Amino acid sequence: MRIYQSFLLALKNILSSKLRSILTMLGIIIGVSGVMVIIGMGNGMQNYMKDSFKALGTDLLTVTITGTGSSKIVSVDDMYQLVASNPNYLKNVSPTVRVIGSVKISSSALASTNVSGVSESYASMKKYELNGGRFLQYVDILNRNDVCVVGSYITKLWFNGDAIGKTIKINGTTFTIVGALKELSDSTEGGIDDAVYIPYSTAARMSSTGMINSYSFQVVSEDSITKPKEIIGDALFNVYGTKDAYTIISMSEMLDTMTTMLNVLVTILAAIAAISLVVGGIGIMNIMLVSVSERTREIGIRKALGAKQRVIMQQFVIEAATLSALGGLVGIGFGYLLSALATVILKSAVDAKLAVVPSISAILMAFGISAAIGILFGYLPAKKAARLNPIDALRYE
Numbered sequence: 001m002r003i004y005q006s007f008l009l010a011l012k013n014i015l016s017s018k019l020r021s022i023l024t025m026l027g028i029i030i031g032v033s034g035v036m037v038i039i040g041m042g043n044g045m046q047n048y049m050k051d052s053f054k055a056l057g058t059d060l061l062t063v064t065i066t067g068t069g070s071s072k073i074v075s076v077d078d079m080y081q082l083v084a085s086n087p088n089y090l091k092n093v094s095p096t097v098r099v100i101g102s103v104k105i106s107s108s109a110l111a112s113t114n115v116s117g118v119s120e121s122y123a124s125m126k127k128y129e130l131n132g133g134r135f136l137q138y139v140d141i142l143n144r145n146d147v148c149v150v151g152s153y154i155t156k157l158w159f160n161g162d163a164i165g166k167t168i169k170i171n172g173t174t175f176t177i178v179g180a181l182k183e184l185s186d187s188t189e190g191g192i193d194d195a196v197y198i199p200y201s202t203a204a205r206m207s208s209t210g211m212i213n214s215y216s217f218q219v220v221s222e223d224s225i226t227k228p229k230e231i232i233g234d235a236l237f238n239v240y241g242t243k244d245a246y247t248i249i250s251m252s253e254m255l256d257t258m259t260t261m262l263n264v265l266v267t268i269l270a271a272i273a274a275i276s277l278v279v280g281g282i283g284i285m286n287i288m289l290v291s292v293s294e295r296t297r298e299i300g301i302r303k304a305l306g307a308k309q310r311v312i313m314q315q316f317v318i319e320a321a322t323l324s325a326l327g328g329l330v331g332i333g334f335g336y337l338l339s340a341l342a343t344v345i346l347k348s349a350v351d352a353k354l355a356v357v358p359s360i361s362a363i364l365m366a367f368g369i370s371a372a373i374g375i376l377f378g379y380l381p382a383k384k385a386a387r388l389n390p391i392d393a394l395r396y397e
Helices: 003-016 018-056 076-085 122-126 138-143 152-159 200-206 226-240 251-273 275-294 296-304 309-349 360-386 390-394
Strands: 060-065 090-095 097-099 103-105 114-118 130-133 147-150 167-170 173-181 195-199 214-219 246-250
Touching: 003 018, 003 309, 018 251, 018 275, 018 309, 018 360, 060 226, 060 251, 076 090, 076 226, 090 114, 090 122, 090 200, 090 226, 097 200, 114 200, 122 214, 138 200, 147 167, 152 173, 152 195, 167 195, 195 200, 214 226, 226 246, 246 251, 251 275, 275 309, 275 360, 309 360
Parallel strands: 114 195, 147 173
Antiparallel strands: 060 214, 060 246, 090 214, 097 114, 103 167, 130 173, 147 195, 167 173
C-alpha cells in the first residue's frame, strides 16, 4: 500500500470518529498553542527591550566617577582628549549633570520632570530629532547660557505644541526654550519625553559642588564595546589607582544580559508548556491501542490476504502522525488567535508597543514536534497491530 493511500485511509478513520479524534488531539492543540504564545511573548519582550534600549543608546557607555576622597580629579578636557586620542574606538563624549530641584512653568510645578546638563553633541549621540528650534550649541556651554531644550511631553501638555521662545524655571532660574524634541516614547509623565536639557556648564554652576562626575561616551561600533571600556577604564585607573573610584556601564551589554535571561525564562516556560504535548502523545497512544483492538479482525483479513507487517505498521504510524499533525495545525491557528488576543490586552493594559509575536521558527518547531510525537507514540500500537497472528485476529470478536 502506498503512503498516499495510507494517508487517505488514516483521514477516513479519523473522520469516522470525530469527537474521539478531537478529544485525542486536545493535548496537542493546547501544547502547540501554548508554546507559540510563550515564545511569541518572549519575542515581543525582546523587541520591546531593544526599542527601549535603542532610545537610551546601545552604542553608549555611561561613566560615573565617585572618586577616592583625594584631590585627584578627571576634568572635562581630559575626557575630550581621551576621545581625540582614540578615534578608532571612541566617537564622542558628553558630560552629563543631573539637576535636582524644582521645575516650574508659570506657577505650576513639574514634579516628575528630569533635568539634565549635557553638551551640544548629546542629541546626535542619543539620536534625538528636533521638532522645532535648535539643540544646545557650543556657545551655550562656553557662556553658561540659561537656555534649554524640552521633550515632547512638556511641549504638548504645557505649550500646546509650540514651546520655542517660552520660558521655564529651574530652581528659580528662568530658562528660555530654544528647542523642542520629537516624541521618543509615548510622552507620559516621568518618561523619556518628560525631560529638560540645559548646558552642562550651567548645570554644574547650579549644583552644590560644581563638579562633573558623569559622562556619556559614544563608541565607533556597538559590536566592539570591550576595547572602548578598556581604554576608558585604564585612563581612570591611572588617575585614581583603583577600580572602586568609577563605574562603566554599557547599554549594549545590559541588553545582551537581559536578553539572555529572558531567553532562559522563555525556554523554561516553553518546556513546561510542551509537557502537554507529551500528554497529548500519551492520549494518541491510548486511542491507537483502542483502535488496534477495534480493528483486530480487519488487520487479520488484510494479513490473510498477504499484507506484510511493515504495511500494517506503516498504516497505524501514519494514522497516529496524521492525527497529531492535524492537532498541530489546529494548535497553530488557535495559537495565532491567542497571540492576537494577548497583544490587544497587553497594549491596552501595559504598553502600546508591547506585542506577542510568534516566530516562524517557533511555529515550525511546534508543528514538527507534534508530528514527531504522533510517530513516536504511534509506534507501539502499530507494532502491536503488525505482530497480530492472522488466525487469532480472524477469530477475534
